[in-house]
Amino acid sequence: MSEFLVVYKLPVVVLLSIILFVGFCIAINYIVKIVIIKQKILKLLLEKRAREIERKNEALERNNLIQTRLISIISHDIISPLRFVHIACNSMVDDLDEIPKDLQKEMLSEIGHSAKELELLSTNIMNWIKYQNENRRMIKEEFDLSQMADQIFGVFQGLARQKKIQFKNEVNTGVVLYQYMEPVKIVIYNLILNALNFTEKGCVTISGGKAKKGILIKVKDDGKGMTEQQINNVMSDYFIVSSANVDKRKGNGLGYLIIKDMLKLVNAKFSIKSINGQGTMVTIFLPS
Amino acid sequence: MQPNIIIADDHSMVRKGMKMLLRTQLNCKNVNEVSSCNELMIELRKKECSHLILDVIFSDGTALEVVPTIRKLYPAIKIMIFSMQLVEVYADAFKQYNVHYYLSKSLNEEKSLKYITGFLNNEQNHSHSVKELHQKNPFTILAPRELEILHYLLNGHHTNDIANALNLSTSTISTVKKRIFEKTETATITQLLELAMLYNISF
Numbered sequence: 001m002s003e004f005l006v007v008y009k010l011p012v013v014v015l016l017s018i019i020l021f022v023g024f025c026i027a028i029n030y031i032v033k034i035v036i037i038k039q040k041i042l043k044l045l046l047e048k049r050a051r052e053i054e055r056k057n058e059a060l061e062r063n064n065l066i067q068t069r070l071i072s073i074i075s076h077d078i079i080s081p082l083r084f085v086h087i088a089c090n091s092m093v094d095d096l097d098e099i100p101k102d103l104q105k106e107m108l109s110e111i112g113h114s115a116k117e118l119e120l121l122s123t124n125i126m127n128w129i130k131y132q133n134e135n136r137r138m139i140k141e142e143f144d145l146s147q148m149a150d151q152i153f154g155v156f157q158g159l160a161r162q163k164k165i166q167f168k169n170e171v172n173t174g175v176v177l178y179q180y181m182e183p184v185k186i187v188i189y190n191l192i193l194n195a196l197n198f199t200e201k202g203c204v205t206i207s208g209g210k211a212k213k214g215i216l217i218k219v220k221d222d223g224k225g226m227t228e229q230q231i232n233n234v235m236s237d238y239f240i241v242s243s244a245n246v247d248k249r250k251g252n253g254l255g256y257l258i259i260k261d262m263l264k265l266v267n268a269k270f271s272i273k274s275i276n277g278q279g280t281m282v283t284i285f286l287p288s
Numbered sequence: 289m290q291p292n293i294i295i296a297d298d299h300s301m302v303r304k305g306m307k308m309l310l311r312t313q314l315n316c317k318n319v320n321e322v323s324s325c326n327e328l329m330i331e332l333r334k335k336e337c338s339h340l341i342l343d344v345i346f347s348d349g350t351a352l353e354v355v356p357t358i359r360k361l362y363p364a365i366k367i368m369i370f371s372m373q374l375v376e377v378y379a380d381a382f383k384q385y386n387v388h389y390y391l392s393k394s395l396n397e398e399k400s401l402k403y404i405t406g407f408l409n410n411e412q413n414h415s416h417s418v419k420e421l422h423q424k425n426p427f428t429i430l431a432p433r434e435l436e437i438l439h440y441l442l443n444g445h446h447t448n449d450i451a452n453a454l455n456l457s458t459s460t461i462s463t464v465k466k467r468i469f470e471k472t473e474t475a476t477i478t479q480l481l482e483l484a485m486l487y488n489i490s491f
Contacts, residue, residue, distance in 0.1 A: 061478060068485045075490050076345075077299075080372050080393055084305030087397060095312050107308055114301040 063132070066257065070125060073254060077121060081114050116159060120193060121254075127186045128258045131265065138180045138265075145217065146171040148181075149206045152189050156196055165199055170207040177215060179286060183262040190255045191219040191282050198280070199223030214287040221281075226274040234272065291408050292318045292336050296328045296351075297343040297370070302393070306341065306370070313401055314408065325349045332358065337365055339408060344371040344378060345439065345491065352436040353454065355385045368407045374488060376422040381432040425487045426472050434471070437464045441477060442484055442491035 088107050092099060099107075130136075146169060153160075153167045160167055177184065188206070195204040202222025209216060226234075234256045263270055267287055274280040293316055295303045303321040310316040320335065322328045325346050331337070340358070344351045351369060358365060368389035369382055379390040389407045391400060430438060440450040447465065451458045474480045484491065 064478070065481060068481050071485055072490045075372060075488075081299050081301040083393065084299075084301045088301075088305040088308050090397070091308055091312050099308075099312055103308070103311065107304055110301055110304040 066128075069253070070128075073121070073125070078118060081118065085111050085114055113162075124190065124193075124254055124258060127189075128254065128261065131183065131186075131261060138183075140178055141181050142176055142178050143181050145175040145177055145208050145215070146173060148185055148188065149208075152185065152192055153206075155189070156192060159196060160204070163196070163199075164201060165196060166203045168203050168205040170205055171217075172207075172209040175208050175210065175215060177286065178288070179266055183265045184286070187259050187262045187268075187284065188217070188219070190259050191284075194255050195219055195221035195223065195280070202279070211285065214285055217284045217286065219282050220279060222279045225276040225278055225280055226272065227276060231272045231274060290318055291316060291338045292320075293339045293341065293408075294320045294322060294328065294331055294335075294337045295341045296322045296325075296346070297341075298323050298346050302343070309397075309401065310404075314405060316408070323347075325351075325354045328354065329357070332362060332365075337362070340365050340367045341370050341404075342367055344369060344373045349453070350436055350439050352381065352385075352432055352439075355382065355387060359385055366407065366410060368404070372490060374422075374425065376425055377427045377430070377487075377489065378435065380428070381430070381435050384432055423487070426483060427487060427489055429471050430468065434464055434468050437461060438468055438480075438484075438489075439491050441465065441468065442481060442489070444477075 088111060092104065092107060096104075149169045149171050153169065156167075192204060192206070199221045200223065203220075204222075205218075205220045207218045207220070259270070263284070268284055270282060270284045272280065272282050293310060295306050295310075297303045297306070300321075300323070303323070307319045307321065310319050320331060320337075322331050323346075325348050328340075328342075342351050342355070351371075355367065358367070366389075367387045368391060369378065369387060370391045370393060371378070372393045375390055375392050382388075382390060389403075391403050391407075395403070427435075427438070436454070437450060440453065445453070447458050447461045450456075451461045454461075469475060469480070472480060472483055474483055
């Protein structure tokens with residue numbers, strides 16, 4: 001027995017250690033694999049998080065820029081006209097008798113005009129702020145597009161009459177939308193406001209009808225038109241600031257900013273077609 | 289002698305209010321209005337002008353771009369800057385173009401009228417410029433050209449666009465841009481915008 005042990009001791013020990021070693025290697029291999037897999041999972045998670053944070057950061061940065069823009073609009077387009085409404089009124093009250101009739105009329109019509117512009121601008125700023133809250137609760141409802149167009153035209157009737165611009169409502173009768181009503185209304189409001197602002201004479205036309213998978217709305221004007229660069233600017237995601245200048249009218253860029261935000265809410269798409277000097281047509285597709 | 293006044297401002301309410309003040313309070317009869325840099329240059333070519341009341345920011349450029357041209361073509365015209373922009377930031381820049389009158393739109397009526405009267409009477413003494421409480425402003429140290437380009441930067445224009453708009457080379461714009469960042473101790477447009485908002489630079 002002891003001989004057997006003596007003879008076989010060495011190989012047995014060697015064999016045992018080989019087995020142990022191989023087992024050890026397999027175990028290590030296994031552990032390493034698990035660690036690698038875990039690491040990969042962690043890395044993926046981390047990347048996902050990083051992307052999320054980056055996206056949120058971008059949104060925050062964009063909001064920041066928009067806020068800066070809004071402050072500038074409020075200071076330039078609201079506060080300073082209001083100051084001069086006040087100054088003009090004061091000086092009219094003080095020396096009404098000495099002011100010739102034509103100047104009086106000029107001033108009054110300007111004050112009225114300013115009041116309307118301020119109303120429209122404030123409405124829009126309010127519209128934009130209202131829909132910035134991501135947790136807002138909204139309910140879809142049914143509404144008639146043609147009626148909505150009439151209602152919005154009503155808001156701008158005074159301005160249109162002054163500029164001798166005609167409104168045409170060519171929406172097919174019976175086009176009923178099931179949508180979040182206010183965002184759609186805000187979009188059309190802004191499209192008509194833009195059309196009105198950049199048109200000197202002619203018509204602003206809204207048309208709409210059913211398409212294959214949704215509803216198409218078109219707002220067309222006979223205005224100055226937009227250059228390709230202006231269109232690209234407007235369509236770009238990073239567009240936050242003033243659209244290039246069209247003669248006397250200075251776009252503050254707020255209109256399209258709001259339009260794009262609202263269209264995102266209702267999952268709609270839009271496109272702009274324009275011939276310089278002959279007008280612009282904006283088409284919106286609302287999927288049903 | 290009645291002064292021939294041009295008011296250049298992109299808000300019609302501001303122009304009309306100013307015209308009203310000039311006509312009723314200061315009895316100036318010849319007051320014309322223009323709403324953009326382009327219109328201003330056309331008007332100057334057409335009509336004689338003795339006094340120009342000029343806003344800083346227009347839809348088609350800034351006063352900083354047109355003032356040197358006006359100075360060259362019509363050296364006799366008296367110019368007064370009339371703007372919401374802060375005196376402490378812009379007034380020095382305009383002094384370099386020999387424009388010494390700078391009236392803030394936020395100044396009260398009485399003081400404004402006095403200031404305008406001094407301007408219309410061609411009083412040489414600019415020292416009665418209005419003393420007001422000023423905040424220390426990091427944009428004060430910018431040179432005229434830098435303020436000019438700052439306006440376009442804040443409006444989100446790219447170097448190429450600015451070069452085209454101002455008829456300058458892109459390398460000039462890049463250099464000035466770098467200097468603006470250095471002077472205001474900012475690194476990105478976003479930071480620059482934030483700083484501008486904080487210090488009431490409108491654009």
